[in-house]
Amino acid sequence: MQLDFKGGSGEVGRSAVLVNEEILLDYGIKPGDYPEYPLNGIFPKTVMVSHGHLDHCGAVANLMDLHPEVFMSPMTSRFAQILGKDTLKISEDRGIPTPYDERDLQVMAQRTRLIDAGESFRTHGYDAQFYDAGHIPGACGIYLEEPDGKSLFYTGDISTTDTRLVGGAKEFPEADTLIIESTYYSVDHPPRRETEERFIDSLYDTLDIGGTVLIPAFAIGRTQEIMLLLQSEGIPAYVDGMGVRMFKEMMEHPDSIRNPKELGRAFENATMVTGAKRKQVELENSVIVTTAGMLNGGPILYYLEKLYDNPKTKIMLTGYQVEGTNGRLAIEKGMIENNDRVMHLKPKIEQYDFSAHCGEKELKGIVNHFCRNGTETVIAMHGDGQSTKDFAEWAAETHGVEAYAPENSETYIVD
Numbered sequence: 001m002q003l004d005f006k007g008g009s010g011e012v013g014r015s016a017v018l019v020n021e022e023i024l025l026d027y028g029i030k031p032g033d034y035p036e037y038p039l040n041g042i043f044p045k046t047v048m049v050s051h052g053h054l055d056h057c058g059a060v061a062n063l064m065d066l067h068p069e070v071f072m073s074p075m076t077s078r079f080a081q082i083l084g085k086d087t088l089k090i091s092e093d094r095g096i097p098t099p100y101d102e103r104d105l106q107v108m109a110q111r112t113r114l115i116d117a118g119e120s121f122r123t124h125g126y127d128a129q130f131y132d133a134g135h136i137p138g139a140c141g142i143y144l145e146e147p148d149g150k151s152l153f154y155t156g157d158i159s160t161t162d163t164r165l166v167g168g169a170k171e172f173p174e175a176d177t178l179i180i181e182s183t184y185y186s187v188d189h190p191p192r193r194e195t196e197e198r199f200i201d202s203l204y205d206t207l208d209i210g211g212t213v214l215i216p217a218f219a220i221g222r223t224q225e226i227m228l229l230l231q232s233e234g235i236p237a238y239v240d241g242m243g244v245r246m247f248k249e250m251m252e253h254p255d256s257i258r259n260p261k262e263l264g265r266a267f268e269n270a271t272m273v274t275g276a277k278r279k280q281v282e283l284e285n286s287v288i289v290t291t292a293g294m295l296n297g298g299p300i301l302y303y304l305e306k307l308y309d310n311p312k313t314k315i316m317l318t319g320y321q322v323e324g325t326n327g328r329l330a331i332e333k334g335m336i337e338n339n340d341r342v343m344h345l346k347p348k349i350e351q352y353d354f355s356a357h358c359g360e361k362e363l364k365g366i367v368n369h370f371c372r373n374g375t376e377t378v379i380a381m382h383g384d385g386q387s388t389k390d391f392a393e394w395a396a397e398t399h400g401v402e403a404y405a406p407e408n409s410e411t412y413i414v415d
């Protein structure tokens with residue numbers, strides 16, 4: 001089996017692994033002012049997509065001229081369409097060219113065969129199956145078996161922890177080779193319940209003194225999880241931004257979430273805000289959940305514009321803040337930039353670990369499981385260079401298997 005690493009190796013973003021020069025696992029972008037794409041020169045017959053985050057699905061539409069077979073879960077297909085259109089719109093607004101257009105997105109939707117977790121399928125002589133990966137609704141690990149019987153499992157982004165929104169990954173196949181993400185190797189996440197308790201206590205502290213709580217949250221997954229948490233406490237909130245649209249999409253695919261009824265209630269009991277109604281949102285002593293999760297665009301900037309000067313306000317970040325984003329700037333320097341204007345933030349800023357990825361302990365658990373069941377090669381990717389290398393070294397030392405942390409453009413032959 002030949003594996004070509006075309007993106008997402010030793011980095012987070014633009015994931016792309018080519019198997020035997022014909023089956024492509026993920027094809028994402030590295031989002032930024034100028035998005036980065038995987039290395040070129042690939043001509044896959046088949047593309048399989050693990051989940052609907054841009055760094056895994058954002059470049060698939062570029063490949064439509066090759067007429068590949070495309071496989072995604074139904075939820076992933078919807079997210080890929082919405083994010084694809086959103087990227088086109090943002091690029092157009094900023095005058096940045098994109099390698100695909102609206103028509104390519106339509107062709108992608110037509111070419112995509114929708115596969116649920118647990119379902120097996122065939123493509124060009126390969127057997128394949130999707131496995132529930134936790135992480136976000138619709139996320140799947142991918143099992144692939146060559147015509148001669150050699151097999152691999154690709155985790156995509158994975159979490160074995162149950163959250164209020166999605167159940168963790170529980171079932172895995174046996175496979176000769178494991179390609180596993182390494183995003184949070186060297187990090188151990190605190191128990192979810194603990195994070196939730198600290199989050200709610202702090203939120204009440206602010207409400208009790210008459211302040212307003214701003215909760216920036218990613219559109220897919222985090223917004224809905226936070227709304228479920230607020231619902232469980234009976235805390236009324238406004239919810240604004242793309243997370244509302246994604247909530248509606250999830251309700252169309254109830255199998256992809258743990259408790260659709262409860263999620264429905266969480267949004268019904270909240271006040272859903274659309275652009276025109278934003279001005280009516282009560283900015284004193286309220287809770288506002290909105291995108292963008294890293295403060296780079298979206299309605300959060302409108303609210304920050306109104307509240308940046310108010311020391312009774314609290315900003316509760318709910319996810320990792322990538323370097324170079326406003327969120328990181330806010331944590332490190334207490335300021336953000338919006339349209340070349342610098343805003344010094346008077347609100348208190350806090351950050352909570354609601355990670356949708358395995359931490360070190362869970363990642364090791366997955367490798368242990370696979371190696372005990374016959375896996376002979378472990379490949380770590382989708383993390384920073386050093387911790388990914390550490391992970392591979394740990395796997396080799398612990399299990400006596402071949403283990404690699406490839407770099408982009410490298411090729412491995414696994415026999």
Ligand SMILES: [Zn+2]
Pocket residue numbers: 051053135157
């Ligand atoms: Zn992801």
